[in-house]
Amino acid sequence: MRFQDLKVGDVLLPKRAKVPKKVVRLNYRRYNGQTTDQIDSVTLEPMESWRGVTYNAKSSYSNNLYQGDFADFKYDGNVNEEKKEADMSKLFKVIGEEVYGIHIGTNTAGELVLEIRGDANNAIKAFKKDVLEEVKPYTVKLVAMGSGENPRHVTVEKGKLSKQDVIIWQQRVWVVVELDTKQDNCAEVTEKNAKRLVVGDL
Helix, strand or coil: CHHHHCCCCCCEEECCCCCEEEEEEEEEEEEECCCEEEEEEEEEEEEEECCCCCHHHCCCCEEEEEHHHHHHEEEEHHHHHHHHHHHHHCCECCCCCCCEEEEEEEEECCCEEEECCCCCCCEEEEECHHHHECCCCCCEEEEECCCCCCCCEEEEECHHHHHHHHCEECCCEEEECCCCCCCCEEEEEECCCCCCCEEECC
16 A cells, blocks of 8 residues: 555554554645645544453544555554445344344346345345334443443443443443443443442443
């Protein structure tokens, strides 16, 4: 990957740090008042999670990366491409039935093509979108106490947290304000990385 080939969504891993950074803006060089097609720098932002791993993004910072410093990073893919791949493996349920399937494509009629789970013959069937619902992980919404931190949605085992529960996670105190928020790509809260106050461990 060359510096001039970078795109918004590309992820770079700093060789001397552990937090991956995502390209969020391409800054083009100007010449005689005109914008050229040459990238002068790219703006990077630290990522909270990437390839299934959660990072302490607060320990890093946003910055502009110039070509002279590009050698300090290694290219690790594009979040948009990974999201597209993830979309193709989404699990859907037929509404009103206990039929589940993995999305493997879309046919010419615009129907979703699913590989049916639990079928001994690995049946492939097509369904209209309005008869399907996506099966999402169980997520809850957290609000940090007294820090001004933005609300966060996190994945948690269903039944482990209740509304108004207080937990310590990522060195902050959070309150559960909403259950079953059905969000994608959320960090996971478990008994290994968090503590629930008053009630005890998660």
